[in-house]
Amino acid sequence: MNLYLNGKLALITAASKGIGFATADMLMEEGTKVVILSSNKNNIEAAAYKLKEKHNRDVFSIVCDLNSLESIFLSYEKVKKEFGEIDILVNNCGGPVPGNFESLSDEDWDKAYIQVLRSAVKLAELVLPNMKIKKWGRIINITSLSVKQPVDNLMLSNTFRTGLIGFAKSLSNEVGKYNITVNNVAPGYTLTSRLIELAEIRANEKGITTEDEIKTMGESVPLKRVGGAYEIASLITFLASEHSGYITGSTIAVDGGAIKSTF
Numbered sequence: 001m002n003l004y005l006n007g008k009l010a011l012i013t014a015a016s017k018g019i020g021f022a023t024a025d026m027l028m029e030e031g032t033k034v035v036i037l038s039s040n041k042n043n044i045e046a047a048a049y050k051l052k053e054k055h056n057r058d059v060f061s062i063v064c065d066l067n068s069l070e071s072i073f074l075s076y077e078k079v080k081k082e083f084g085e086i087d088i089l090v091n092n093c094g095g096p097v098p099g100n101f102e103s104l105s106d107e108d109w110d111k112a113y114i115q116v117l118r119s120a121v122k123l124a125e126l127v128l129p130n131m132k133i134k135k136w137g138r139i140i141n142i143t144s145l146s147v148k149q150p151v152d153n154l155m156l157s158n159t160f161r162t163g164l165i166g167f168a169k170s171l172s173n174e175v176g177k178y179n180i181t182v183n184n185v186a187p188g189y190t191l192t193s194r195l196i197e198l199a200e201i202r203a204n205e206k207g208i209t210t211e212d213e214i215k216t217m218g219e220s221v222p223l224k225r226v227g228g229a230y231e232i233a234s235l236i237t238f239l240a241s242e243h244s245g246y247i248t249g250s251t252i253a254v255d256g257g258a259i260k261s262t263f
């Protein structure tokens with residue numbers, strides 16, 4: 001199937017590893033030009049090198065801290081100047097710190113607001129003027145199954161990711177007339193460093209190994225396993241493509257059936 005992604009320019013945030021990296025890899029497979037961004041210079045350069053070697057094409061990397069609106073603005077100015085205007089924005093971020101209501105500080109709340117919600121709003125604001133002129137654009141936010149079913153001990157994720165899908169739905173209503181779609185992907189348990197970090201915390205609490213905790217997570221899901229980053233990236237790539245042109249304002253789970261509700 002031709003996804004008609006050849007020649008488009010995508011910006012994927014938080015892409016040095018995990019879901020962001022897999023997305024960059026899959027989009028490059030489809031001929032998309034990609035700019036990848038992350039806060040860690042060594043990691044993002046290593047990721048860019050890996051992608052370049054694999055696809056034998058240039059990939060552009062930018063160091064940007066998604067916890068800082070100034071860093072986002074300056075990085076985006078650089079992207080625009082050096083690589084051009086963005087057709088596809090994949091808003092990803094590092095996971096906010098785990099914790100329940102009693103354990104979180106004011107600083108945790110303020111940081112998670114910028115990291116999860118405000119950064120995605122700012123990036124949408126930066127890419128939209130050109131998408132409107134071109135009358136084509138894709139904005140895809142990576143959220144979590146926590147937007148449909150809150151996860152214990154992930155108070156910040158449960159709160160701000162739900163805010164993000166509210167924003168995305170409202171924005172999709174406003175920009176549909178420009179042929180711009182805005183959608184959210186909600187991963188379930190996905191084997192990346194984020195999952196290993198969460199599994200470690202739970203394993204320590206239970207006095208079991210991290211491997212056993214990951215196995216337990218997998219067994220709790222109807223498909224009886226945790227997912228892989230490329231299984232999330234497949235949906236993101238489809239949503240970025242021409243074939244998803246009539247899907248907007250949607251939140252689609254890739255969770256092995258973990259969410260218990262019918263919608």
Ligand code: NAD
Nearest residue numbers: 014016017018019039065066093094095144189190192194
């Ligand atoms: P990951 O840990 O593999 O990758 C996180 C990426 O975020 C890295 O590239 C890292 O450099 C980048 N990053 C972290 N802080 C940053 C910052 N301040 N500025 C810029 N970049 C930053 O994580 P992942 O599993 O790929 O998760 C991606 C997103 O999906 C996260 O928000 C995570 O919470 C969410 N999610 C993951 C799972 C899962 O099971 N893995 C499930 C649901 C939701």
